[in-house]
Amino acid sequence: MRAGSPRLLREINDRAAIEALLRNGPLTRAELEGIIGLSKPATAQLLTRLEEDGTVLRTGLRGGGRGPRAQLWTVNGALAHVAAVDLTPDSIDIAIADISGATLTEHRAPMPKTGVLEAFHSAVTKATTQAGLTTDVLNHVVVGSPGAVDPATGLLNYAPHMPGWENKNIPEELEALLTTSVTVENDVNLVALEEMIAGRAQGVKDFVLLWPADAVGAAVVVNGVLIRGATGGAGEIDAMQVPDHAHADTGTQRTGSRYGDLMASPAIARLARMHGVSARTGQDAVAKALSEGPAGREFLVDLARRVATCAANVISVLDPGLVLLSGDIAQAGGTTLADLVAAELRHLVVPRTPVRLALVTGKPVRSGALHSALSVVREEVFGLPAATTEPFRGPQQGAASSSAP
Template structure:
């Protein structure tokens, strides 16, 4: 028996087209332009966006009524009636940014204009079981100090070593924070700070922070090389952060080591050989082998600045390791600029001359410009704020029924 066949059709999502759709699109566009131009008048916005003054005025009035925009004065100096100036209402929502490192947990609270209204650091606890509680305590303290309700936090972005695996709900390659790869930690963070918390690689966020607030402003193609307790790169191509297919782009800790001294390094599955050779612990271990008794890589660089021969040898060795990695990275990515960041990277004045020399001798192409990060220890937080702002602003609109 042949049953009649019926053509299967896909369910079509509802599409709204009409005055309401156009009005909401206009208001979102006006709000986005106002973020860049504020304070701005209705005529100024009309000229910039290309909409009529009547449309702009109506949209601004509605945005003001909804609490997303506010008047900020009048523009003086013009003949006739002075036009009113408008700006986004900063406290219509907030972004929480968190940077979890091996030694410090750093937090920042920013309003919808990106202005940081609270900032706090806490030591990373020795026991991972205490880590989530420390993060929650830091966020709660910042909110309480500013009298901000948790419901007014529209985005939370956490920067962490490693790569977040969304399928398994856990971090990978986060060996510098022992126990941080446990599957229950992310779920605990979501329970405490909201299910929509964004987990992002800290070096990727540092690259975003450098692009928006640091030496990377206006540079469409650059690499941020972070060297500290761990090592990795953040990649910006055509003005956008490059994460790769699975988020592992830039994880150069997994590279094989530079040829010199490779036989002295233990092979481990969870800690890349290159990181074991070029990150902070390796520098301290090298100094100890030379008879220089120091407690940290920072001490090694301080001794090098003071002219200690053994410390200078350690610095030269570190520069060669970094240059070896860059000799592979630069021909592939062809960046305009390489930015050194992190506790070790910030000592670029000692490292860069040797890195440039190494690359100049080995690359059959122009060597990119080099610079030291100008965002200091706040690079990850600044990047987390930037990533959170777009989400928070959209949520601010969604809360009002858009």
């Protein structure tokens, strides 16, 4: 055996133990032993070694049964901290977490139309203060935003609805504000990442995630890798010109309209009214249609025609193994809308691609940002391998990897 091999084996075993603790939460020595496959003495030595260097901590006891309670071990969360941010034209939604993945605090603040950098800095500062930290101890920040950052310039493209953020090298300026490394990632890309980690895309190598709502977007994953394109604009389908295949005439350009205009909330509500379903927003219209009988069904079929018209273009080029529908409109329509989109696609494309409702709900953008940030710091601190999604971190730094916790 080569000199140095025992040390290498210890490092491999240490990483396996850390990864098991991060994935499963607090474990007893016996539980950890079963997961990583070491002997009882070797596992005990490993835990002692990791405790002495501050990597793991004792955290209570596990009871139950007639025997003595067993010591629990966990990763020392204080080793690093991250911030995950969901940035929209109207708000900034922040979560602060430690390296174990434990969320320390959440904070949401309005996003003004001017002074956006100052508002961003103020919101992140308040969130870190709530967590008992300061921004200079954040090891990494991931920001999910509409549009896409051009890797050559750092400018936010494809996002005219984000006033105040234009003509800025956003990663560079945010890093200067927070004095830490910052990843800026497209919001829908982060949702796709979250579906790969905790949703319906687990184990799916090729899929497309569509966000058919205001500021329509898509994420494309090929062979397990998120595709961004030369300027970061892969999946920016909002401006794609598509015909309106809805049977009800709502005054659109029937031969070709901007897809985002067809899928905006007012446009969906207008289409619903043409079918006798009255609602204030597109989301309300879709939810109401599910209980409106034939009129509601006709509206949902027409809406599915609009969704499918754009999806067909993507499917014809990529032939993915799965199409996921995400966002408020998709969740409001549920499996009914997904099934109707699949039925419409059978008239438009040869591949019989399954269409499913995305599984991750709640705050999928922020959740994806959190997993991405944790992946970066876990690679830096523990040497754990990261996935190949590589979110953009700014021209001066190159790409950083992201993965599940």
